[in-house]
Amino acid sequence: MKIAVLPGDGIGTEIVAEAVKVLNVLELPLELEEAVVGGAAYAAQGHPLPDSTLQLAKDADAVLFGAVGDWQYDKLERSLRPEQAILGLRKHLGLFANLRPALCYEQLTHASSLKPELVAGLDILIIRELTGDIYFGQPRGRRTAVDGHFPGAEEAFDTMRYSRPEIERIAHVAFQAARRRGKKVTSVDKANVLETFQFWKDVVTEVHAQYPDVELEHMYVDNAAMQLVKAPKKFDVVVTGNMFGDILSDEAAMLTGSIGMLPSASLDANNKGLYEPSHGSAPDIAGKGVANPLATILSAAMMLRYTLAQPEAADRIESAVRAVLAAGLRTPDIYSDGTRKVGTREMGDAVVAAITGKTITG
Ligand code: IPM
Numbered sequence: 001m002k003i004a005v006l007p008g009d010g011i012g013t014e015i016v017a018e019a020v021k022v023l024n025v026l027e028l029p030l031e032l033e034e035a036v037v038g039g040a041a042y043a044a045q046g047h048p049l050p051d052s053t054l055q056l057a058k059d060a061d062a063v064l065f066g067a068v069g070d071w072q073y074d075k076l077e078r079s080l081r082p083e084q085a086i087l088g089l090r091k092h093l094g095l096f097a098n099l100r101p102a103l104c105y106e107q108l109t110h111a112s113s114l115k116p117e118l119v120a121g122l123d124i125l126i127i128r129e130l131t132g133d134i135y136f137g138q139p140r141g142r143r144t145a146v147d148g149h150f151p152g153a154e155e156a157f158d159t160m161r162y163s164r165p166e167i168e169r170i171a172h173v174a175f176q177a178a179r180r181r182g183k184k185v186t187s188v189d190k191a192n193v194l195e196t197f198q199f200w201k202d203v204v205t206e207v208h209a210q211y212p213d214v215e216l217e218h219m220y221v222d223n224a225a226m227q228l229v230k231a232p233k234k235f236d237v238v239v240t241g242n243m244f245g246d247i248l249s250d251e252a253a254m255l256t257g258s259i260g261m262l263p264s265a266s267l268d269a270n271n272k273g274l275y276e277p278s279h280g281s282a283p284d285i286a287g288k289g290v291a292n293p294l295a296t297i298l299s300a301a302m303m304l305r306y307t308l309a310q311p312e313a314a315d316r317i318e319s320a321v322r323a324v325l326a327a328g329l330r331t332p333d334i335y336s337d338g339t340r341k342v343g344t345r346e347m348g349d350a351v352v353a354a355i356t357g358k359t360i361t362g
């Protein structure tokens with residue numbers, strides 16, 4: 001099984017190194033090959049997603065991705081910015097289904113900004129459509145306005161669009177995921193204003209007819225943002241478009257205490273996938289050895305489960321993460337009184353120790 005390892009920028013290199021360490025102790029027939037991506041690739045090869053990196057990702061069974069982005073590249077023209085690397089990988093690999101679980105670990109209930117009783121036992125799965133919507137719709141650009149409030153003025157525009165097959169396939173992913181979980185899907189839209197999302201709602205409703213055992217509710221995105229902080233445990237699977245999913249998944253992640261805990265999977269139609277933490281490159285803490293590697297380590301577990309068909313190995317990683325949390329080890333993002341503050345590497349070592357059966361000292 002071949003895995004393309006793309007650490008990227010900022011804390012990406014530090015956290016991916018820990019996930020690689022964890023994969024290496026599992027004694028599985030994994031072949032890991034690393035390549036540059038994002039700002040690091042621009043600096044080394046003049047492009048955020050060099051052909052060689054894209055080819056490696058295409059040839060691999062799965063991609064383990066860190067994070068991309070750094071302030072120093074913000075002034076580059078859009079096509080050369082680090083973010084284009086992840087957008088390009090999603091598009092070129094056809095990774096249309098983004099699974100972002102928001103799970104509140106028992107030991108971290110108090111790390112949430114919400115009252116503990118609101119988040120204790122929280123287990124939501126956000127399913128974000130990842131290759132359509134206003135992120136990729138054409139045309140887009142800048143021009144001189146011919147109408148609107150200020151004819152003759154400079155203006156910018158993007159295109160929000162979804163086709164029926166794009167909505168159908170992500171709806172199937174959501175209903176099938178719900179079948180394995182709490183049997184409820186909340187489809188988030190803005191059907192009261194946007195034609196694209198009235199269509200979304202109509203198509204999701206049609207697909208639902210094939211899943212009578214799953215409950216479907218529709219919710220406007222503004223209300224969903226509110227309900228997520230009011231009563232998050234009422235959600236099971238949330239399915240939505242690319243942009244709403246981007247926003248709501250950050251919100252849901254924070255309910256669990258730290259975005260540093262949350263993995264994600266981006267899958268194509270054959271469950272081939274790219275696995276990355278839900279958080280970004282965090283340039284403010286890069287190189288300091290304090291980033292939480294658990295989201296990336298848990299992403300490696302998702303990779304073993306979804307793409308590499310190694311559920312036992314995934315279980316071993318997830319149990320090890322629970323064990324280090326139970327032992328009281330905390331990176332600064334999840335630290336609280338009475339726990340032990342550790343750095344990125346120490347956290348990775350502790351997960352390795354838990355997997356290999358050595359004792360962890362709390
Ligand atoms: C994410 C990120 C990306 C997105 C950026 C880096 C392009 O925010 O994966 O959520 O907007 O999809």
Ligand code: MN
Binds near residue numbers: 246247250
């Ligand atoms: Mn995002």
